[in-house]
Amino acid sequence: xxxxxxRRFIYMVPTLFAISLVSFLIIQLPPxxxxxxxxxxxxxxxxxxDQTQIRALEERYGLNDPVFVQYLRWxxxxxxxxxxxxxxLYQREVSTLIWDRIGISVALALATIVVSWGLAIPIxxxxxxxxxxxxxxxxxxxxxxxxxxxxxxxxxxxxxxxxAYFGESMGGIVSPEFADSAWNLGKVLDVxxxxxxxxxxxxxxxxxVLIRVLRANLLDELRKPYVxxxxxxxxxxxxxxxxxxxxxxxxxxxxxxxxxLPTIVGGEVMVSIVLSLDTxxxxxxxxxxxxxxxxxxxxxxxxxxxxxxxxLISDLLLAWWDPRIRHAQAEEA
Amino acid sequence: MGLNLPLKRRxxxxxxxxxxxxxxxxxxxxxxxxxxxxxxxxxxxxxxMGSLAVVCVMALIGLFCEFVAPTTPGEYSAEHTHAPPxxxxxxxxxxxxxxxxxxxxxxxxxxDQETLAREYTVDESEKVELGFFVEGTPYEMWGxxxxxxxxFGPENPEDRMYLLGADRNGRDMLSRIVYGTRVSLxxxxxxxxxxxxxxxxxxxxxxxFGGRVDTAIQRVIEFTMSIPTIxxxxxxxxxxxxxxxxxTTYFAITVILSLxxxxxxxxxxxxxxxxxxxxxxxxxxxxDGCSRSRIIGRHMLPSFTSHIVASLTLAIPLMILAxxxxxxxxxxxxxxxxxxxxxxxxxxxIHSIAGAPWTLLPGVAVTVAVLALxxxxxxxxxxxxxxx
Numbered sequence: 001x002x003x004x005x006x007r008r009f010i011y012m013v014p015t016l017f018a019i020s021l022v023s024f025l026i027i028q029l030p031p032x033x034x035x036x037x038x039x040x041x042x043x044x045x046x047x048x049x050d051q052t053q054i055r056a057l058e059e060r061y062g063l064n065d066p067v068f069v070q071y072l073r074w075x076x077x078x079x080x081x082x083x084x085x086x087x088x089l090y091q092r093e094v095s096t097l098i099w100d101r102i103g104i105s106v107a108l109a110l111a112t113i114v115v116s117w118g119l120a121i122p123i124x125x126x127x128x129x130x131x132x133x134x135x136x137x138x139x140x141x142x143x144x145x146x147x148x149x150x151x152x153x154x155x156x157x158x159x160x161x162x163x164a165y166f167g168e169s170m171g172g173i174v175s176p177e178f179a180d181s182a183w184n185l186g187k188v189l190d191v192x193x194x195x196x197x198x199x200x201x202x203x204x205x206x207x208x209v210l211i212r213v214l215r216a217n218l219l220d221e222l223r224k225p226y227v228x229x230x231x232x233x234x235x236x237x238x239x240x241x242x243x244x245x246x247x248x249x250x251x252x253x254x255x256x257x258x259x260x261l262p263t264i265v266g267g268e269v270m271v272s273i274v275l276s277l278d279t280x281x282x283x284x285x286x287x288x289x290x291x292x293x294x295x296x297x298x299x300x301x302x303x304x305x306x307x308x309x310x311x312l313i314s315d316l317l318l319a320w321w322d323p324r325i326r327h328a329q330a331e332e333a
Numbered sequence: 334m335g336l337n338l339p340l341k342r343r344x345x346x347x348x349x350x351x352x353x354x355x356x357x358x359x360x361x362x363x364x365x366x367x368x369x370x371x372x373x374x375x376x377x378x379x380x381x382m383g384s385l386a387v388v389c390v391m392a393l394i395g396l397f398c399e400f401v402a403p404t405t406p407g408e409y410s411a412e413h414t415h416a417p418p419x420x421x422x423x424x425x426x427x428x429x430x431x432x433x434x435x436x437x438x439x440x441x442x443x444x445d446q447e448t449l450a451r452e453y454t455v456d457e458s459e460k461v462e463l464g465f466f467v468e469g470t471p472y473e474m475w476g477x478x479x480x481x482x483x484x485f486g487p488e489n490p491e492d493r494m495y496l497l498g499a500d501r502n503g504r505d506m507l508s509r510i511v512y513g514t515r516v517s518l519x520x521x522x523x524x525x526x527x528x529x530x531x532x533x534x535x536x537x538x539x540x541x542f543g544g545r546v547d548t549a550i551q552r553v554i555e556f557t558m559s560i561p562t563i564x565x566x567x568x569x570x571x572x573x574x575x576x577x578x579x580x581t582t583y584f585a586i587t588v589i590l591s592l593x594x595x596x597x598x599x600x601x602x603x604x605x606x607x608x609x610x611x612x613x614x615x616x617x618x619x620x621d622g623c624s625r626s627r628i629i630g631r632h633m634l635p636s637f638t639s640h641i642v643a644s645l646t647l648a649i650p651l652m653i654l655a656x657x658x659x660x661x662x663x664x665x666x667x668x669x670x671x672x673x674x675x676x677x678x679x680x681x682x683i684h685s686i687a688g689a690p691w692t693l694l695p696g697v698a699v700t701v702a703v704l705a706l707x708x709x710x711x712x713x714x715x716x717x718x719x720x721x
Contacts, residue, residue, distance in 0.1 A: 018556050022565070029572035148703035150654050152661055153677070153696035160686045160693070266563025270658055284564060285662060288571035300568055304560045311559055 004319060008312055019304040020078075024071050026300060027293040038088070074297070085294035089287065094298045097283070102302055105272075105279040109264050109310075111199045116207040116260075124214030125246060131219060143208035151267045154201045155274040162197075198275055202267040206260050214249055221245035254318045261310040265303055371639055374716035381712025384705040391702055395515040399472045402508035403486035403494055406671045408470050413503035415689040416440060416495045417453055421463075435463045437494055450688065462488045498691035500679050506691055509671055510698050516672035518702065520587055520656045521649040527591035528652075529645060532598025539599065540606025541629065547603075554596045562593055566655060570664040579670045586665050590652050601644045605637040639717035646710035650703035657699050673699050 039054060058064055065073075077083035084094035127136040146154075221227070222245050230240045272281030280299050287296040365373070376382060394401050419437040439459030442451045469490050471481040487494050497506040539550040569589045573582055609615060610633075618632045653673075659665030660674025661681075668675055676695035680686050686693060 014552075015556055015559065019560060022560065023568075026565075026568035026572065029569070144704060144707070145700070148650070148707060149700045150657055150661075150696060152658060153693065153699070156680055156686060156693060156696070159683055160690060163683050163687050262559065262561040265561035269561070269563050269567070270662075273662065284567065285664075288567055288664070291571075296568065296571075300564050303564055307561050308559055 005316065008315060012308055012312065015308060016305060019308070020075055020301055021071075023297045023301040023304065024074060027297040028067060028070075074294070078298075078301075084298040087287075087292055087295040089290050089292040089295065094294050097295065098280070098298055098302060101278060101280050101283055102299075102306070104277070105265070105268055105281075105303075106306065108195065108198060108202065108268050108272075108277075108279060109261070111195060112203045112206070112264050112268070113260070115199050116203040116210060119203070120207045120210035120214060121250075124211045124249075125218060125241065127211065127215045128218035128222065128249075129241060139211060143211050146204035146208040149204075150270075151201055151205060152270045152274050154204060155198075155271045158197055158201055159275065198268075198271050198277060201275075202264060202271050205267065206263055210260075217249035218245055221248045251318070251322045254314060254321055261307050261314070265307055367635075367639070371713075371716050375712050378712040378715065380708050381715075384708035384712070387701065387705040388709055391514055391518060391705070394511055395518045397474075398512045398515045399474050400480070400482070401484050402505075402511040403483055403496075404470045404505050404508045405472055406504060406509045406512040407669065408504060408508070410493060410499070410503035412442065413440070413493060413495065413499045414451055414501055416442075416451075416499040416503065417689075418498040418506075418691055419455075419495055421496060436460045437463065437496070439492075461492045461494060463494065464488045497694055498689060500676075500689070500692060501685065506676075506694055509676055510673070510695055512671045513673045513676055513695060513698065514702075516583070516666065516670060517653055517656060517674070517699070520583070520590070520666075520672065521652040521706075523584075524587045524590040524594065524652040524656075525645055525648045527588060528595040528598055528648060529641075531591065531595035533602050533641070535595070536599030536602030537606060537629070540603035541610065543607075543610075550599070550603075554599055557593060557596050562655070563658065565593060566590070566659055567662065567664055570659050575667070579667070582666060583670065586656065586659065590655050594648060594652060594655070598641070598644055598648060601640060602637075605640055606633065609633050609636060639713065643710055643714035643717050646706060646713055650706040650710075653699060653703055653706075657696075 074085060077085065082095060084098070086092070087094050087097055090097060123139050127139050130136055222241075224245070227240060227245055230244060231237070235243070268279065269281035269284060271277075272279040273285055276282055280303065284296060284299045286292075287299065399405075419440075422436050422438070425436070437460075439456045439461055441454045441456040443454075444450070445452055463485060464487075465485045466482055467486045467488055467490075468481050469483040469486045471479065473479050493505075495505055495507070497510065499505060500509070535550050535553075539547045566589060569592075570586055573585045573589075577585065615628060615632060618628050623632070656665055656672060657674030657677060660672055661677040663678060666672050666675050668678075673695040676692075680692040680696070
C-alpha cells in the first residue's frame with residue numbers, strides 16, 4: 001500500500017507541472033495583457049494615460065521579460081513562498097483573494113459528492129432490484145432529464161421557482177447577518193441551509209450517471225450464480241443483495257469518483273456564477289474577462305491541483321475497497 | 334465526465350434481429366450486410382427510433398432555418414418587448430358556432446407607470462390570421478438565395494406573431510431558436526468531426542503501436558481528463574480575441590471544444606484496436622503479407638466503425654452542452670451570431686426570468702437535442718455488434 005502511495009505521488013509531479021504550464025499558457029494566450037486592457041478602459045472613459053506610469057507598471061510586473069522568465073518567476077514564487085502574485089484588478093495579493101473562495105468551493109464539491117452518493121446508491125439499488133417497475137422508469141426518466149439539462153439552466157429554473165413561488169431571492173452562501181461574524185454554530189447552520197440548493201443542482205448530472213452505472217453493474221451481478229447460492233442457503237433477500245452483489249457493483253462506482261470530480265468542479269463554477277455564490281466561479285469569470293492574469297491562473301492551477309488530489313484519494317479508496325485491485329497494483333509496483 | 338459512460342449492454346429478451354422463426358427472414362438475415370443487421374436491430378429500440386426522428390427533424394430545421402422561421406432573428410419591434418407567448422387557435426368559437434381557423438389573438442399593451450415595463454393582455458377582438466407558405470420578412474437562403482416565403486406565419490406581413498414570446502428587443506423567440514438550431518447543432522457536428530480526427534489518429538496509434546507510444550498518449554489523455562473542463566474551456570475561450578469575426582470565433586470555439594473532447598473517442602478507438610490486434614483474422618492478414626495501412630484500413634477499421642459511430646453520436650451532445658455553457662457566460666459565440674447558448678444570455682438574471690420566463694426556452698431546445706442524441710447514441714451502441 002505504501003509503495004502504491006509513493007508511486008502515485010511521483011506520477012503526480014509531472015501532471016502538476018503540466019497543469020501549471022497549461023494555466024500559464026491560458027494566462028499568456030490573450031493578445032495584450034492587463035495593462036493594455038487597463039489603458040483601453042481608461043481611454044474609453046476619456047481619461048488620459050500617463051506613459052511613464054504605464055512603463056512603471058510594466059517594469060514592476062516584468063511584462064516585457066521573455067515568457068519562460070515570467071513563468072519561472074510565477075511558479076517559483078508559488079512553490080517557494082506560496083506567493084501567487086498580485087491581482088491587478090483588486091490591487092491585492094492573489095493568495096488572500098482565492099483561499100476563502102476555494103475553501104467554499106471544496107466544501108461545495110465534497111457536499112455534492114456525499115449527496116449524490118447518498119442519493120445514487122439507494123436509488124440505483126432500487127432500480128436494479130425492481131427493474132422495469134414504475135419507480136425504475138420514473139428514476140430513469142428523471143435521470144435522463146438531469147443528464148441532458150445544462151446545469152446552469154437548472155440553476156436558473158431553481159432561482160426562478162424560488163423567486164416566483166417562495167418570494168426568496170437567492171443570495172450567497174453566507175447570509176448577510178453572518179457575513180462578518182466568526183464561525184459559530186449559527187453560521188454553520190446558516191451555511192448548511194443555504195448550501196442544499198446549489199448542491200442539488202450541481203449534483204444532478206453526476207447523480208444521474210452514477211445511478212445508471214450502479215444499476216447496470218448491479219443488474220449484471222444479480223444474474224450471477226453466487227446470488228442464487230446465497231438465496232438457496234436461506235439468506236434474507238436484503239442480505240443477499242446488500243452483502244455480495246452491491247459490494248461488487250460499487251467497485252466501478254468508486255473508480256468513477258476520479259472522473260466525477262472534474263465535472264463537479266466545472267458544474268460548481270457554472271452554478272456559482274448563476275447563483276452568484278462567493279466561490280471560485282464568479283471570480284474566475286471576472287478575472288478572465290478582465291485579463292487579470294495572475295488571479296485567473298491561480299484559480300485554474302489550484303482547481304486542477306485539487307482535482308488531482310481528489311483523484312488520488314479516490315484511487316487509494318478503490319484500492320482499499322477492492323482487494324483485487326490492491327493486489328494487481330501491488331504486483332505492478 | 335461525459336454522458337457516454339461504458340454502460341453495460343442490456344441483453345433484451347429477443348436479441349436475434351428480426352426473430353429467426355420464419356425461414357425466409359432467417360435466410361435474408363444470413364445474407365444481410367453488417368450495416369443492414371445493425372439497422373434491423375436498431376429499429377427495435379422504440380426510444381432510439383423516436384429520438385432519431387426528433388434528431389432528423391431538428392437537422393432539417395437547422396438546414397432550412399431561414400424558411401422554417403416565421404421571421405428573421407434580427408427583426409425587432411419596440412412595441413413588443415418581452416411580449417408573452419401567444420396561444421395558437423385552431424377552432425374559432427367567436428362567431429357562436431365552431432369554425433376551423435388558424436390564428437392567434439393580438440395584444441393589448443399598457444406601460445406600467447412605475448417600472449416602465451410593458452404589460453400585455455390578450456386582445457380577443459384582434460385576430461391575426463396565420464397561413465402556410467406565406468410572404469414575410471425577406472431573407473437569403475444559406476446566405477445566397479434571396480426569398481421571402483416562410484413555412485408559416487401571419488397572412489398579412491404587417492402582423493406579428495410570437496408563439497414563443499419575444500425577447501427584450503421584441504424579437505421573435507421562435508425564429509431565434511430555429512436559427513440557433515443551425516449553429517448549435519453544427520458546432521456539435523464540426524467539433525465532433527475535429528475531435529474524431531484527433532481521437533482516431535492518436536487512439537489508433539496508441540492501440541496499434543503499443544509500448545512507449547501508447548504510454549505517452551495515455552498520459553496525455555489522463556492529463557486532459559483530470560483537469561476540470563469548464564475552467565479550462567473558460568480560460569481558452571476567454572483568449573479568443575473579441576475583434577475576430579463571427580465565423581473565426583465560431584471555428585476557434587469549435588477547435589477549443591474538440592481539443593478537450595477527443596479523449597473519450599481516443600480511448601474507445603484504442604480499446605478496440607487492442608482487442609482486435611490479437612484476433613486471428615489480423616494475424617492471417619499479416620501472414621498474407623498485407624501492408625500495415627491495409628490491415629488497419631481494410632481489416633480492422635470496418636469491424637469497429639459502428640462502435641465509433643456510436644461514440645461520435647454520444648459526443649455531439651457533450652459539445653452542444655459545452656457550447657451553450659460557454660456562450661451563456663459570454664465567453665463563447667458572440668451576438669449577432671444566434672446559438673442556443675447565446676440566446677440564454679437573455680436569461681442571465683432573475684429579473685428577466687421572472688418577467689419573461691420564456692427566455693429560458695432555448696435551454697429546453699438544448700435539453701431536447703441532447704436527450705434525443707443520447708438515446709440515438711445508446712441505440713446505436715446497443716446494436717453496434719450485430720453478430721453477438
